[in-house]
Amino acid sequence: MSAPTVTPKRVELDYTGSERLTMNMGPQHPSAHGVFRAVLTLEGETVIDVDSVIGYLHRCHEKLSETLTYAQYPSIASKTDYVAAMTSEFAYVRAAEVIGKFEVPKRAQYLRVITAELQRVASHLLWLGTWCMDMGGALGGGATIFLYCIRERELILDLFESLVGARLLYGFFQVGGVRYDIPSGWADSCRQTVDVIDQRISEYERMLENNPFFMARAQGVGVISRELAESVGISGPLLRGSGVAWDLRRADPYSSYEDFEFKVPVETAGDCFARYRVRMVEFRESLKIVRQALDKLPEGPISSRPGLKSVAQTRVPKGEAYVRVEGARGEVGCYLVADGSAKPYRMKWRGASFSNLAILPHIIPGHKVADIVAIMGSVDPVFGEVDR
Amino acid sequence: MLELVTPLIAPIVVLHVVIGIVTYVTLLERKFAARMQSRIGPYRVGYHGVLQPIADAVKLMMKEDVVPTAADKPVYNLAPIVFLVPCMFIFATLPFAPGLGVADLNIGVLFFLAVSSMEIVGLFMAGWGSNNKYALLSAMRAVNQVISYDLPFVFSALIPVVLAGSLKLSDIAAAQSGLWFIFYPVIGQLAFIAFIVSTVAAENRAPFDILEAESELVAGFRVEYSGMKFALIQLGEYAHILGASFLGALLFLGAWSGPGPEWLGPIWFLIKAMLVFLLVTWVRWSFVRIRVDQILALSWKALLPATLLLLLATAVVVVWRANAGL
Amino acid sequence: MLGSELQTVEQVRALRDARRTDGTNVFVIVRAILSAMRMTAMNLFRKPVTVHYPEKPRTYPDRYRGLLALVYEKDTEEEACIGCRLCEMVCPPAVIKVEMLKGEKRNYAKTFTLELYACEFCELCVQVCPTDAIVMMKSFDLATADRRELLLDKDRLHAIGLQHEQSWATGNKLRDMQGPPKMARTEHAAKEETPA
Numbered sequence: 001m002s003a004p005t006v007t008p009k010r011v012e013l014d015y016t017g018s019e020r021l022t023m024n025m026g027p028q029h030p031s032a033h034g035v036f037r038a039v040l041t042l043e044g045e046t047v048i049d050v051d052s053v054i055g056y057l058h059r060c061h062e063k064l065s066e067t068l069t070y071a072q073y074p075s076i077a078s079k080t081d082y083v084a085a086m087t088s089e090f091a092y093v094r095a096a097e098v099i100g101k102f103e104v105p106k107r108a109q110y111l112r113v114i115t116a117e118l119q120r121v122a123s124h125l126l127w128l129g130t131w132c133m134d135m136g137g138a139l140g141g142g143a144t145i146f147l148y149c150i151r152e153r154e155l156i157l158d159l160f161e162s163l164v165g166a167r168l169l170y171g172f173f174q175v176g177g178v179r180y181d182i183p184s185g186w187a188d189s190c191r192q193t194v195d196v197i198d199q200r201i202s203e204y205e206r207m208l209e210n211n212p213f214f215m216a217r218a219q220g221v222g223v224i225s226r227e228l229a230e231s232v233g234i235s236g237p238l239l240r241g242s243g244v245a246w247d248l249r250r251a252d253p254y255s256s257y258e259d260f261e262f263k264v265p266v267e268t269a270g271d272c273f274a275r276y277r278v279r280m281v282e283f284r285e286s287l288k289i290v291r292q293a294l295d296k297l298p299e300g301p302i303s304s305r306p307g308l309k310s311v312a313q314t315r316v317p318k319g320e321a322y323v324r325v326e327g328a329r330g331e332v333g334c335y336l337v338a339d340g341s342a343k344p345y346r347m348k349w350r351g352a353s354f355s356n357l358a359i360l361p362h363i364i365p366g367h368k369v370a371d372i373v374a375i376m377g378s379v380d381p382v383f384g385e386v387d388r
Numbered sequence: 389m390l391e392l393v394t395p396l397i398a399p400i401v402v403l404h405v406v407i408g409i410v411t412y413v414t415l416l417e418r419k420f421a422a423r424m425q426s427r428i429g430p431y432r433v434g435y436h437g438v439l440q441p442i443a444d445a446v447k448l449m450m451k452e453d454v455v456p457t458a459a460d461k462p463v464y465n466l467a468p469i470v471f472l473v474p475c476m477f478i479f480a481t482l483p484f485a486p487g488l489g490v491a492d493l494n495i496g497v498l499f500f501l502a503v504s505s506m507e508i509v510g511l512f513m514a515g516w517g518s519n520n521k522y523a524l525l526s527a528m529r530a531v532n533q534v535i536s537y538d539l540p541f542v543f544s545a546l547i548p549v550v551l552a553g554s555l556k557l558s559d560i561a562a563a564q565s566g567l568w569f570i571f572y573p574v575i576g577q578l579a580f581i582a583f584i585v586s587t588v589a590a591e592n593r594a595p596f597d598i599l600e601a602e603s604e605l606v607a608g609f610r611v612e613y614s615g616m617k618f619a620l621i622q623l624g625e626y627a628h629i630l631g632a633s634f635l636g637a638l639l640f641l642g643a644w645s646g647p648g649p650e651w652l653g654p655i656w657f658l659i660k661a662m663l664v665f666l667l668v669t670w671v672r673w674s675f676v677r678i679r680v681d682q683i684l685a686l687s688w689k690a691l692l693p694a695t696l697l698l699l700l701a702t703a704v705v706v707v708w709r710a711n712a713g714l
Numbered sequence: 715m716l717g718s719e720l721q722t723v724e725q726v727r728a729l730r731d732a733r734r735t736d737g738t739n740v741f742v743i744v745r746a747i748l749s750a751m752r753m754t755a756m757n758l759f760r761k762p763v764t765v766h767y768p769e770k771p772r773t774y775p776d777r778y779r780g781l782l783a784l785v786y787e788k789d790t791e792e793e794a795c796i797g798c799r800l801c802e803m804v805c806p807p808a809v810i811k812v813e814m815l816k817g818e819k820r821n822y823a824k825t826f827t828l829e830l831y832a833c834e835f836c837e838l839c840v841q842v843c844p845t846d847a848i849v850m851m852k853s854f855d856l857a858t859a860d861r862r863e864l865l866l867d868k869d870r871l872h873a874i875g876l877q878h879e880q881s882w883a884t885g886n887k888l889r890d891m892q893g894p895p896k897m898a899r900t901e902h903a904a905k906e907e908t909p910a
Contacts, residue, residue: 072806075836136676147425165779171836207753210746213675307889311804370679424754674754
């Protein structure tokens, strides 16, 4: 059966006598979330067509992975989704482990879960800050919420700094486990930080819920109906905001996620406000998972392979696998073809933001120019993942 | 002799003082906003940033003046001046103390409101002359917005006029020696809120600053200006909002009335104007902005009928109190 | 079949209007506005989080991955690097270049260049070093106006090692932490490191 073709509809509004304006929201734009070029066709303030151009951040990750060994590439994998760097490393390392059938010790699995959930919280903090800043302006109320979120994100980055030594791009994962164990006292400072962030999230909710300005910008904007969500191939909070209860941590559990109790938030409205609610609940659920994992952290080794002594130490036998993790933006997948040597034969990234961006031509036409930034913000792309 | 010289010196003095206050009001806003965002504002230039506005002014004067090739040169070059002049003109009618002002006209309020709406011409000239789609979009939005909000601005400014019974600004200030108009039972507070909302919107301040939305239109109508022309536009914006703060302090907060000797009057006036300004700033840094069609809907569907009704109610109350002999 | 079920503009508009709330409850609006303004006002009275760098130095955690340096051996005061080139081979951006000099009892590094401007600070070189020769420091202050100053040769690397404070991680410590334990892991960790 051939795959159904999905063609976005070119909208023809029946304005009489108006001119169409082609405007470029270029790669250099304060709210392009990276480097994103959208060629808009406007009639007055209404967008009729959006033509997205990507590729400004292409750095040949997939070719690069063929020249680097399994020991070297995880540090580079951080650079695809640089806001939630742990998820990309997670996908790559798990792919190698699935092919080679390497066991990952329980303590390493729990550490992976802790760092992945903390990374999700940090990524969502950045999402909230930049989304409000896009809607509110760099000199205005949006910047206030942005600075508050960044202040909280700094707490999480400090935690990572005392664990790994790096703040944004880690090299925490390795094939067979993780590279670092938690220092003494880290668990307590982690719990304190989690409590502080929990309280501050309540403050943000109080600032934004029922706020008429915020609701006017977010409600009814960028509605993705359930059929559209299921047919275009988006994932993550976009999918869950449109009524589809699909979370990889539940549907396809990996790395001991089945040991933890957490809720998967689903909203049916499908607009920006629904996606906002999904992410705000995800904050709290991630913090819950971190607390549970810290309480139940088992003793044991942090890697099933001996400590890295040389570059070609890890050889993965022949095989191929597609492995996916639930990143902050959706399904991050890594398709790895191994040929028995220390370097992969082929590696392909399924970037969550790349597939999520496909929704834009469906939901933007009909809205106004000012809604584009609200929609882009709630889609939350990171262009390292899109362009790789 | 003095009567001949004073009208010549007073405007110059007032102009310089106003420009000085406007420059330092930017510093006040930056420090205030920074504290609300858990950070400190300008800190390094001078003691705690006191010399920062001067540094900014010097920098802007030394910057290269980039003019786009395809810009409409006369319109482009004149726009900052056409924008700035009305914003400076509004300080002409403001009395800073009883008898101390440049020109205390009989129709002070009318002059203020009429002149302050003329800056929209400069704004549109800037947007059109820049030959830039972003600037043009922003200028069209600006025209829509400022025109829509000038009406509630006028009506809410007329409420103190009705309460005081005169258009002359010093009369209105003198009529508040007993009770400031903001403390009038219900009308005063509602009128003040309506005044603040329409001021914020008529001057393109957040949350109604859709026309210079940095995240969408990248500085809107100012996008092609650099150097001294940009400085003039900034100056005009802050002068306008400062003038409206002074007007708000005069209309609602009793201008120069306050405890202490007579010569403290202008100081109190300044303090009250700063309070109004800080209120506007506080609103600016707390909310995201709303879309232009929502802004227009708010004005035409909500604010204009509300201020109209409030004006009618004020007139009824004033007549009833006069008849009842109060 | 799927193509015809995608959203048209009418559907977009219908969905948008259906999802909007009226928002006409004035009290809710006023309370929400005041609540937001109260939040900003509360932050006005909180202490700012700014750290007055560089007057106040920042405390770096123990494992901070800063500048790279070569160290001397503790007991013999000789260079610890034996020129084995393991770091050169593991470096992902290939910024290290080493030439070995053979000696009678042990080998040395004749030249050791590290291009710090291209370094990723991933700590893989530290991890593979058999003699704990290359380590990272708890400082990153090497900003310069000339990129050639960031092309570190052996003398520069040794000098950096003497100037700054060393991070916790060395090759043997990292390998011991990662591998299956020789003794119980928690005791090992408690002996080796200071609290972070």
